[in-house]
Amino acid sequence: MGKIFRFDDIAFHVPPVDPADLDLDSRPGPDEAGRKFLARGEGGFYSQVVRIPPGFVGPVHAHDHPEIFLVLTGSCTFNDESLHAFDSTVVEAGEPYAFIAGPDGVQFLVVRRAPAKFVEAS
Numbered sequence: 245m246g247k248i249f250r251f252d253d254i255a256f257h258v259p260p261v262d263p264a265d266l267d268l269d270s271r272p273g274p275d276e277a278g279r280k281f282l283a284r285g286e287g288g289f290y291s292q293v294v295r296i297p298p299g300f301v302g303p304v305h306a307h308d309h310p311e312i313f314l315v316l317t318g319s320c321t322f323n324d325e326s327l328h329a330f331d332s333t334v335v336e337a338g339e340p341y342a343f344i345a346g347p348d349g350v351q352f353l354v355v356r357r358a359p360a361k362f363v364e365a366s
Contacts, residue, residue: 246286246287251282255268255280256272256295257270257271257272258270258272258276258277259277259278259279261362263361263362275297277296277297279293289355289356289357290358291354292354293316293351293352293353294351294354295351296318296345296349296350296352298345298347298349299345300345301343301344301345303342304364305340305362305364305365306337306341307335307338307363309337309358310334310337312334312335312354312355313333313335313352314331314354315332317329317350317351318351319345319348320343320345321344322342323343
């Protein structure tokens with residue numbers, strides 16, 4: 245039987261810029277960016293729910309592996325495209341992207357096949 249990830253049992257933590265600074269005990273305020281890790285290698289998947297406050301600008305960056313980005317609630321502008329609840333995109337490895345959270349903020353699910361490595365791009 246696979247592992248069950250109960251969303252309400254997982255606390256949001258503050259996402260660090262440098263993965264080496266990860267502190268799962270850090271807690272963001274209700275109006276700050278936060279994330280919950282779900283799968284962390286089980287079955288070869290890495291997934292997380294990310295909560296972003298209104299107007300937050302995610303800088304242009306890339307990852308060394310592909311990912312699925314699925315909006316759960318709220319909205320955002322993703323590479324100049326408007327995304328709303330249940331809109332999704334696949335981002336290829338090395339493909340730069342950026343987003344801006346909408347007026348109600350945004351929560352999105354990210355699914356990867358490797359741990360996230362943030363690389364700021366221009």
